[in-house]
Amino acid sequence: MYGMWFLENGVVVFVKQTIMAMVIGSIIIVFLLFPQAVSDSAKEGLLMWFQIVLPSLLPFSIVSSVIMGLGLTERITGVVAPVLQRVFGITRSGCYAVVVGMLSGYPLGAATTAELYRGQRICKEEAQYILTFCNNASPMFLTEFIGVSCMGLHKPLIVLILVYIAGWIGSVIDRGRRHIMRSLGLENSWSAEFAGRKQEKPYAGNVINVLDESILHSFVILTKVGGYIILFSILAGIVQQMCPFAPEYKAGIVSALEITTGAVLLSSTIPGISGQVLLVAFCAFGGLSSVAQTASVISETDLSTGKYVIAKIRQGIVAGILYWLCSTHLSF
Template sequence: MRFVKSYKISKFIIIFLFIIMVFNPEVTLIGAKHGLLLWFNVIIPSLLPSIIISNMIVSAYGETFKNPFLYIIFTGLLCGYPLGAATAVQLSKKNRIDTKKMQFLMAICNNSSPMFITNYIILSTLNQKANLFQMIVIIYFPLLLLLIVFMIWNRNLFQHRLKPLIQKSVVKNININAIDSSIMTGFEIVTKVGGYIILFSILSAYIQSMPIKNEILKCVISGTLEITTGIDSIGKAGFSMELKKILACMFTAFGGLSCIAQTHSIIHKSGFSIKKYIYHKIIIMLLTAIMACFMIYVL
């Protein structure tokens, strides 16, 4: 019965959204253009090369990684959504690691890239060059704190390295097939990401077009849907810069429903739980909010 009700609700929502798009083509076009330009100008140049190179590394050396957790931390925190999730899925298959141990680490490491956070959010949108260090601390300190907790809780995994499944002498060479596979996987992931970005950008455009007088509410809805549009609406809002920084850091930590949908498209057949991922992301967002309030209002 629950499945039937859920199916009917989902069907109703899809039909309702389709009707709205048909009768408001201008807003749909604005949202689609924004999402397409974001995907083409930002996501493809920054994410696609990282995915291809990471896939090649995992293909050639993934089975010989003595500690794949460190590689997930490195790629996830530096390369941006959804490479942290993609790397966790790949290495969990290569090294046969329990997905339960990877689950929490994936939520920590699957984040916006430092380039996106610094250039787009802090400098371009909020124009907070003077508070650059403060905002970086707000965003990354909770992640580092949770990483330390994870490493202490799973210290055996870091102290006793995993035994390679194959000998170093027979490490795979990177051949043309591995390169082709890495490129195709990269394009598949980036194409999925682009589809979700366009879809959620359209939804965000409709939110922006609604006659909602409360700017904070409009920003919260937009940021919950899609982080880029949400941050942009925060930058244009008329409330205090302190509140802008808190909301921007919170949405950056959460990632938005668009990034959750992107992550789900990658992990849904791998044994990872999207419900636990969302739960962990909410925890990270709340810790970030506490950190932001402390840094902005106390220090």
């Protein structure tokens, strides 16, 4: 019996390794066949990271890490914590991850959630729950780039609002499911599940040490982010170069890979409400690039990337439906 289990397990591992080798080999061949497209796309991805992502996220990441290192998260969120606890049904410690996720962009919301979980400030179930709605594109990206530049809206704030509302609706669905499971005795409450949560204490050591660690930690995260942005920019460039599909389908594929490049293509190839609905939906999902970034920052925990992806797909669908409903009754 055990021998059969090991045999089956070995076959599964072999198949996975074979598929992975074939995928990587195919990518290398494509890189060799389209060197100019790879080079140009890599340059675009590098410039996007260096000129946009790094300046906007690095200061925020350093400050956020310092706040957590000094044990000041609950003081920082003291004013908004009661509201967030009521709206999202989370603990006071979890509120900080939500605030960071709303004010920054991918993947700082996920990184903060993972950091709180590793520090035993929130339990696994709450961390997984927060991860499904706190990790979004930055407010500036959604309003200025998507709302104004790509969609030409006079009221671009609607994009940000609908993306956040879609995330909140997802949280309501998850809370309802969890409430049913608790009523059936299949799950415990977060307080019962994590009664031994560590209390936040102000840091009494050298502040410079915290700052040094925060800077190093932030650069590690954002360097990984840069690598994924470049990689998915290359994949998006190859899709545009070699896929024999119509421009509309190419725009959809590129948007699913990397939303910044995809947003420009969608807005230029699919005009009107249809294109805008798709654009809002893809923005709420975030693209596979943001999924890879998120998977990277939570890789040292046992949080599920699969559950996160399902939640983001749901958020994208809900956001697209909300925009379509609003566009039929309101003028943006």
